[in-house]
Amino acid sequence: MSEKYDITRRQFAKAGLAVAAMPMFYTKGVWAANDFTNNPGSSSTVTLGFNVPQTGAYADEGADELRAFKLAVKHLNGQGDSGLMNTMKPMNLKGNGILGKKVTYVTGDTQTKSDAARASAKRMIEKDGVVMFSGGSSSGVAIAVQGLAQELGVIFMAGLTHSNDTTGKDKRRYGFRHFFNAKMSGSALGPVLKDEMGTDRKAYHLTADYTWGWTQEQSIQETTEGLGWSTTAKVRTPVGAGDFSQFITPVLNSGADVLILNHYGKDMINSLTQAVQFGLRDKQVNGKNFEIIVPLYSRLMAQGAGKNLQGILGTANWDWQLEDEGSKAFVKSFGTEYGFPPSMAAQTCYVQTLLYANACENAGTFYPPEVIRQLEGFEFDGMGNGPTEYRAEDHQCFKKVLVVRGKANPSSQYDLLDIVKEVPRSEVEYDASIFGGELGPYKV
Amino acid sequence: MDSILIQLLNGLDKGAAYALIALGLTLVFGTLGVVNFAHGALFLMGAFCAVTFQKILTISKKVLDPSITYFDAYIEQPYLELWFGETGLAVIDWAVPLSIIVTIPTMLLIGLAMERGLIRHFYKRTHAEQILVTFGLAIVLQEIIRHFFGANPIPTPAPDIVSGSAAIGTWIGLGENFVYPWWRLIYLASATVIISSVFAFLHLTTFGMVVRAGMFDRQMVAFLGINVQRKFTIIFGLAAVVAGVAGAMYAPIVPPDYHMGMDFLVISFVIVVVGGMGSVRGAVAAGFLLGILQSLASMTVVSSLLPGIDQIIIYLVAVIILLTRPRGLMGRKGIGE
Numbered sequence: 101m102s103e104k105y106d107i108t109r110r111q112f113a114k115a116g117l118a119v120a121a122m123p124m125f126y127t128k129g130v131w132a133a134n135d136f137t138n139n140p141g142s143s144s145t146v147t148l149g150f151n152v153p154q155t156g157a158y159a160d161e162g163a164d165e166l167r168a169f170k171l172a173v174k175h176l177n178g179q180g181d182s183g184l185m186n187t188m189k190p191m192n193l194k195g196n197g198i199l200g201k202k203v204t205y206v207t208g209d210t211q212t213k214s215d216a217a218r219a220s221a222k223r224m225i226e227k228d229g230v231v232m233f234s235g236g237s238s239s240g241v242a243i244a245v246q247g248l249a250q251e252l253g254v255i256f257m258a259g260l261t262h263s264n265d266t267t268g269k270d271k272r273r274y275g276f277r278h279f280f281n282a283k284m285s286g287s288a289l290g291p292v293l294k295d296e297m298g299t300d301r302k303a304y305h306l307t308a309d310y311t312w313g314w315t316q317e318q319s320i321q322e323t324t325e326g327l328g329w330s331t332t333a334k335v336r337t338p339v340g341a342g343d344f345s346q347f348i349t350p351v352l353n354s355g356a357d358v359l360i361l362n363h364y365g366k367d368m369i370n371s372l373t374q375a376v377q378f379g380l381r382d383k384q385v386n387g388k389n390f391e392i393i394v395p396l397y398s399r400l401m402a403q404g405a406g407k408n409l410q411g412i413l414g415t416a417n418w419d420w421q422l423e424d425e426g427s428k429a430f431v432k433s434f435g436t437e438y439g440f441p442p443s444m445a446a447q448t449c450y451v452q453t454l455l456y457a458n459a460c461e462n463a464g465t466f467y468p469p470e471v472i473r474q475l476e477g478f479e480f481d482g483m484g485n486g487p488t489e490y491r492a493e494d495h496q497c498f499k500k501v502l503v504v505r506g507k508a509n510p511s512s513q514y515d516l517l518d519i520v521k522e523v524p525r526s527e528v529e530y531d532a533s534i535f536g537g538e539l540g541p542y543k544v
Numbered sequence: 545m546d547s548i549l550i551q552l553l554n555g556l557d558k559g560a561a562y563a564l565i566a567l568g569l570t571l572v573f574g575t576l577g578v579v580n581f582a583h584g585a586l587f588l589m590g591a592f593c594a595v596t597f598q599k600i601l602t603i604s605k606k607v608l609d610p611s612i613t614y615f616d617a618y619i620e621q622p623y624l625e626l627w628f629g630e631t632g633l634a635v636i637d638w639a640v641p642l643s644i645i646v647t648i649p650t651m652l653l654i655g656l657a658m659e660r661g662l663i664r665h666f667y668k669r670t671h672a673e674q675i676l677v678t679f680g681l682a683i684v685l686q687e688i689i690r691h692f693f694g695a696n697p698i699p700t701p702a703p704d705i706v707s708g709s710a711a712i713g714t715w716i717g718l719g720e721n722f723v724y725p726w727w728r729l730i731y732l733a734s735a736t737v738i739i740s741s742v743f744a745f746l747h748l749t750t751f752g753m754v755v756r757a758g759m760f761d762r763q764m765v766a767f768l769g770i771n772v773q774r775k776f777t778i779i780f781g782l783a784a785v786v787a788g789v790a791g792a793m794y795a796p797i798v799p800p801d802y803h804m805g806m807d808f809l810v811i812s813f814v815i816v817v818v819g820g821m822g823s824v825r826g827a828v829a830a831g832f833l834l835g836i837l838q839s840l841a842s843m844t845v846v847s848s849l850l851p852g853i854d855q856i857i858i859y860l861v862a863v864i865i866l867l868t869r870p871r872g873l874m875g876r877k878g879i880g881e
Binding site: 156157158159160333335338340342343345346347349350352353366369370373374377378379382400401403404405406407408431432435436438439440441510511512513514515 | 546547550551554555557558609612614615616617618619620690694695696697698699701707708709721722723724725727728796797798799801803804807838839842843844847854855
């Protein structure tokens with residue numbers, strides 16, 4: 101008997117400490133160390149970083165992202181009409197900032213260059229003390245700053261990035277993407293291409309020579325070959341080539357009857373304009389009308405491409421003309437504030453900011469590992485894309501995808517896209533393991 | 545065969561743009577001794593002369609869409625169409641060719657203002673200082689354009705009648721796949737006319753003779769009682785006009801955006817160096833040569849054998865030419881030295 105209860109003073113002290121600590125296991129975020137990067141502590145404010153292209157080819161898109169971020173901050177701080185905070189479900193935001201701290205922000209210029217974006221993000225983290233940063237209009241940039249986010253332990257809520265690699269082989273625990281990806285574009289486009297162009301086609305790819313172009317080319321090729329199409333050629337083009345004539349002319353003699361432009365922004369506007377100049381849209385090959393497909397495009401690009409985009413199929417993450425409550429609330433809020441409708445880049449940036457803020461409220465702390473756990477597997481609705489889930493395995497949001505077509509007879513200067521189909525989430529989902537990659541640790 | 549011919553045409557077309565920019569650049573260097581990094585911005589401003597002219601012609605009556613309440617969404621109907629019907633629409637359709645009429649005096653004024661207002665203060669400074677100030681000016685000009693027109697490219701189409709392609713293959717019996725855009729052919733023809741006119745101006749007029757003499761020995765020409773400086777100022781204006789017209793006519797080929805001047809700048813300098821600093825003939829020859837080589841290098845058969853060759857061919861040729869002919873293709877002793 102005596103031996104059974106024979107404990108030393110040291111063992112007694114250890115047991116006492118363990119018992120004292122026990123209730124704390126059941127208190128959310130209690131182990132959130134105070135020494136995490138940029139812990140706002142007792143400060144009355146918390147700072148977010150908005151890293152967007154303010155110069156360079158995507159400056160217009162960056163400006164729209166910044167407008168959305170500012171609107172999100174306004175709504176988080178309880179000003180304005182609260183935007184999507186009226187429609188988001190479930191939601192823990194109270195309109196008093198994040199965890200009672202007023203939200204402030206700093207901005208940076210990515211210049212759509214990986215090194216400039218990393219330098220800007222580093223400055224935000226090390227000098228401005230941001231607890232989260234967001235934005236961007238390029239997958240190359242997103243992947244570069246996502247790596248930095250993991251290194252420095254600050255969450256990155258990606259802006260516009262469509263490469264499979266962002267949440268595939270280059271995914272990171274500290275990076276989250278609301279925007280859809282190339283794989284989802286392919287899955288969404290496939291059935292529409294089959295209906296409109298049949299199963300016997302020859303495709304010629306012109307592809308921007310960087311991560312986004314490569315993965316989009318691969319995903320669209322898989323889709324089209326799955327339909328029975330063959331791939332005539334895949335030609336890589338330098339980013340910012342300007343004149344694409346030397347890449348377009350070989351298409352004329354290739355025997356292909358479909359040109360797939362894996363280009364975005366200015367490159368897409370230029371290559372499409374020149375493809376039309378070379379008469380590709382008026383051409384008949386293999387007894388069929390020659391077709392051009394632009395798998396990813398936005399309203400801002402449609403403005404630049406003008407009439408050339410009319411009738412051309414592609415996909416989009418979101419469009420201001422959607423009729424659901426979330427989209428209507430966001431268009432009202434953004435349109436009233438700025439006098440024009442938001443772009444899809446703006447929508448994703450706004451939603452990302454609210455999602456991060458809500459995750460902090462749910463976690464009860466800014467401690468990144470806790471916030472990450474709240475975002476992983478989070479299911480929500482009312483944000484403009486229908487029921488959505490942040491998949492835990494790769495931090496990719498799954499929601500419906502839009503198949504769009506350049507509108508032939510616009511009713512206004514913003515009415516440039518026809519929504520051909522809202523493809524449900526179930527049709528664009530895929531196994532997270534197909535792209536490989538490791539998320540990495542929660543604690544860094 | 546026809547694919548080689550099409551790439552040859554592409555090269556000539558690309559070369560025409562390079563030659564037009566490099567022509568002005570080398571003229572300015574040969575006469576004023578100024579390394580003008582703002583020359584690409586003159587090409588940009590020419591393109592935006594066309595854009596502005598098109599915008600003026602399409603000033604519209606705005607008919608609001610009543611179903612949109614949070615912002616002003618409207619259909620635009622140009623006043624020219626409202627007032628003059630089909631004639632008004634035809635004028636709008638011909639905006640780019642018509643804009644040349646406005647571009648020439650505008651660019652001349654811009655060129656003269658640039659030379660008198662800024663460049664002349666740097667004649668006696670080092671090339672490094674000239675590069676710094678003109679590069680700074682180029683950035684200022686492009687940012688002004690971005691402020692007023694945004695960063696997105698602006699569609700500036702060619703007239704409908706020349707917006708399609710010419711069936712060259714059918715004409716010469718090479719099949720229907722050999723087609724080439726009408727506007728690019730017009731661009732090539734116009735470039736030939738402009739370059740020939742500049743040559744004629746320099747070689748067949750007294751003014752041109754004085755300028756050429758001044759390029760060789762400025763002091764000697766001045767001793768003869770000729771105001772060389774004034775003539776060189778006019779040459780700067782002429783270079784601005786050539787670059788501006790090249791830019792305006794290029795607008796339907798690549799929709800203009802604020803950065804297009806910089807896209808051409810570096811390559812134009814390479815062309816000037818390859819052609820021979822200050823050599824007008826050299827600049828034109830090098831422009832066409834490098835344009836053609838770049839196009840041929842991007843042919844599938846070539847790029848599959850040597851991946852990425854289309855990206856480096858210009859610089860590779862520049863290195864080879866400078867190693868074998870240090871003054872460039874047609875550079876002569878005494879100019880730019």
